[in-house]
Amino acid sequence: xxxxxxxxxxxxxxxxxxxxxxxxxxxxxxxxxxxxxxxxxxxxxxxxxxxxxxxxxxxxxxxxxxxxxxxxxxxxxxxxxxxxxxxxxxxxxxxxxxxxxxxxxxxxxxxxxxxxxxxxxxxxxxxxxxxxxxxxxxxxxxxxxxxxxxxxxxxxxxxxxxxxxxxxxxxxxxxxxxxxxxxxxxxxxxxxxxxxxxxxxxxxxxxxxxxxxxxxxxxxxxxxxxxxxxxxxxxxxxxxxxxxxxxxxxxxxxxxxxxxxxxxxxxxxxxxxxxxxxxxxxxxxxxxxxxxxxxxxxxxxxxxxxxxxxxxxxxxxxxxxxxxxxxxxxxxxxxxxxxxxxxxxxxx
Amino acid sequence: xxxxxxxxxxxxxxxxxxxxxxxxxxxxxxxxxxxxxxxxxxxxxxxxxxxxxxxxxxxxxxxxxxxxxxxxxxxxxxxxxxxxxxxxxxxxxxxxxxxxxxxxxxxxxxxxxxxxxxxxxxxxxxxxxxxxxxxxxxxxxxxxxxxxxxxxxxxxxxxxxxxxxxxxxxxxxxxxxxxxxxxxxxxxxxxxxxxxxxxxxxxxxxxxxxxxxxxxxxxxxxxxxxxxxxxxxxxxxxxxxxxxxxxxxxxxxxxxxxxxxxxxxxxxxxxxxxxxxxxxxxxxxxxxxxxxxxxxxxxxxxxxxxxxxxxxxxxxxxxxxxxxxxxxxx
Numbered sequence: 001x002x003x004x005x006x007x008x009x010x011x012x013x014x015x016x017x018x019x020x021x022x023x024x025x026x027x028x029x030x031x032x033x034x035x036x037x038x039x040x041x042x043x044x045x046x047x048x049x050x051x052x053x054x055x056x057x058x059x060x061x062x063x064x065x066x067x068x069x070x071x072x073x074x075x076x077x078x079x080x081x082x083x084x085x086x087x088x089x090x091x092x093x094x095x096x097x098x099x100x101x102x103x104x105x106x107x108x109x110x111x112x113x114x115x116x117x118x119x120x121x122x123x124x125x126x127x128x129x130x131x132x133x134x135x136x137x138x139x140x141x142x143x144x145x146x147x148x149x150x151x152x153x154x155x156x157x158x159x160x161x162x163x164x165x166x167x168x169x170x171x172x173x174x175x176x177x178x179x180x181x182x183x184x185x186x187x188x189x190x191x192x193x194x195x196x197x198x199x200x201x202x203x204x205x206x207x208x209x210x211x212x213x214x215x216x217x218x219x220x221x222x223x224x225x226x227x228x229x230x231x232x233x234x235x236x237x238x239x240x241x242x243x244x245x246x247x248x249x250x251x252x253x254x255x256x257x258x259x260x261x262x263x264x265x266x267x268x269x270x271x272x273x274x275x276x277x278x279x280x281x282x283x284x285x286x287x288x289x290x291x292x293x294x295x296x297x298x299x300x301x302x303x304x305x306x307x308x309x310x311x312x313x314x315x316x317x318x319x320x321x322x323x324x325x326x327x328x329x330x331x332x333x334x335x336x337x338x339x340x341x342x343x344x345x346x347x348x
Numbered sequence: 349x350x351x352x353x354x355x356x357x358x359x360x361x362x363x364x365x366x367x368x369x370x371x372x373x374x375x376x377x378x379x380x381x382x383x384x385x386x387x388x389x390x391x392x393x394x395x396x397x398x399x400x401x402x403x404x405x406x407x408x409x410x411x412x413x414x415x416x417x418x419x420x421x422x423x424x425x426x427x428x429x430x431x432x433x434x435x436x437x438x439x440x441x442x443x444x445x446x447x448x449x450x451x452x453x454x455x456x457x458x459x460x461x462x463x464x465x466x467x468x469x470x471x472x473x474x475x476x477x478x479x480x481x482x483x484x485x486x487x488x489x490x491x492x493x494x495x496x497x498x499x500x501x502x503x504x505x506x507x508x509x510x511x512x513x514x515x516x517x518x519x520x521x522x523x524x525x526x527x528x529x530x531x532x533x534x535x536x537x538x539x540x541x542x543x544x545x546x547x548x549x550x551x552x553x554x555x556x557x558x559x560x561x562x563x564x565x566x567x568x569x570x571x572x573x574x575x576x577x578x579x580x581x582x583x584x585x586x587x588x589x590x591x592x593x594x595x596x597x598x599x600x601x602x603x604x605x606x607x608x609x610x611x612x613x614x615x616x617x618x619x620x621x622x623x624x625x626x627x628x629x630x631x632x633x634x635x636x637x638x639x640x641x642x643x644x645x646x647x648x649x650x651x652x653x654x655x656x657x658x659x660x661x662x663x664x665x666x667x668x669x670x671x672x673x674x675x676x677x678x
Contacts, residue, residue: 060636061635061636062636062637062639063635063636063639063644064636066639079639081639153525155525155527160607160611160612160633161632161633161636161637162633162635162636162637162638163637185424185426185427186426187425187426188425188634188637188638188639189425189634189637190425190426191423191424191425192613192614195623196527196611196612196613196623197611197612197623197633198612199607199633203493206493210498211501211528
């Protein structure tokens, strides 16, 4: 038998074994947040070709994801707004951040290039409270000496649909502006004092592009893909930062994950000179004692694979991978908290 | 004897066969009756199920807010305070705008089609109007956002603001800034979506006017306008009203198209050009991310309120249509 024939036989055998493995492959089901849907589906496609395990993710919104995992209708749930530890315990769930993104203020001003306007948190809050009404307001001018600001009226555009983006954006404003915290607060949808509501990131982006003098907030990927004019921000350390992958990663790396029970940590306004102040993570929810153990085990394998090998795919879609140190903490949580019916850890 | 026996035997056989056939008929009639009855009952059960679900879902919100829900103008998920007025106001105002525009146009189309239109054109125009009803609402929403809103923003709204700047009341209703989207734009989109309903129903009831009546009118020297205003409209008044109510029902419940162009702000604006919200837009926007029980329950209670409003409107329209049918049968 020549080497060629051997190789052929080997290939066929491999294919047969592959087919058998594929036939026995586990179906992982997940539901929840819409924000990470593009990357979860991209990871799922790559993972299926590599292992045969398929992941079916329905992006029905964080609220739906939480309800479905509480009712144990899916293998895992996904949410943009982390659950409180009490809620996790009540429902027997573990939680961890899976991937991150950034939220950027976008503007539409004639003659102003991307990144040439600088804002800080309190000023941004005043704009969204309707207290700053024109672009040449002294508060904005003070931060942008040398830039010729027009006297255009500010048109505020916000999300109309409930969203994790709104939650993180309003959480940031609440942290930097006591006024905002008292009058509006933070939630997936809030009672906006001024402005018009548009549906989805694409709706906000479209309305900002259509309206002169508009200001809105979208996920970084949308600002990039639509070539929108974003602003720089002054972060908690008082430094001017531009929205970049590095600045988002810095926020995640500087966050104190180790002392956040249940990984309940919101990445806005994190310390560090390089941290982008409106960084957001999206979270996975999994039962501590899964009903369908093989599926839960397969899900954990998938998420471990995503942490280890999914980085480049995430970056190609303008998501930010979770820093390695945090991944170590997450894997420790899996080993400690996710148990089978026999009381043994599902993964080590 | 034998003959008679045979004969009576045959008679008995015939009677039995006849009875069998009759029982068969009776059985089939009974079965048919039960079949149709159960079909009707299923619809009622479904309706009851919807009502029960809505009521059951709104209990937490009702417990928390009671009737304040209807009167306190607040919608703040951050603090867990909810109230319906802004959404109800937007729903009612956009529907009124839609009806004010759609009723005259829809009636005009129906009158033209039944009384004035050359026969060759009736079918194409009628079909075109009905096609408008077949366009999915999301398409209206996209068209509204990308075509109608920018057009209104650049050309119509500045004109309206300038025109009414010094007219009392109207200077409040048409106050700037021209966003392009808002209650007025939503009302316009709704009007376009409602026109086919009004015109189709009106056309059908106009066709119920006996030709004899119209001929009598023309015989007395009436002009076409006099025939329409003195004979056709009075004769079909109630039916037309039914069509209008059906259109109103659609306007009240429309979701996607409105969500795109209304601006989605939980406020009661005094200006028609300002952003507002409607019940269905609020539910569609916020339901997926509504996490805690009170939030979801408040959205469901909004749904219950919309159900009640629509139910009342449609019941009135059904009653009116029934009266028309009785009139026609007279």
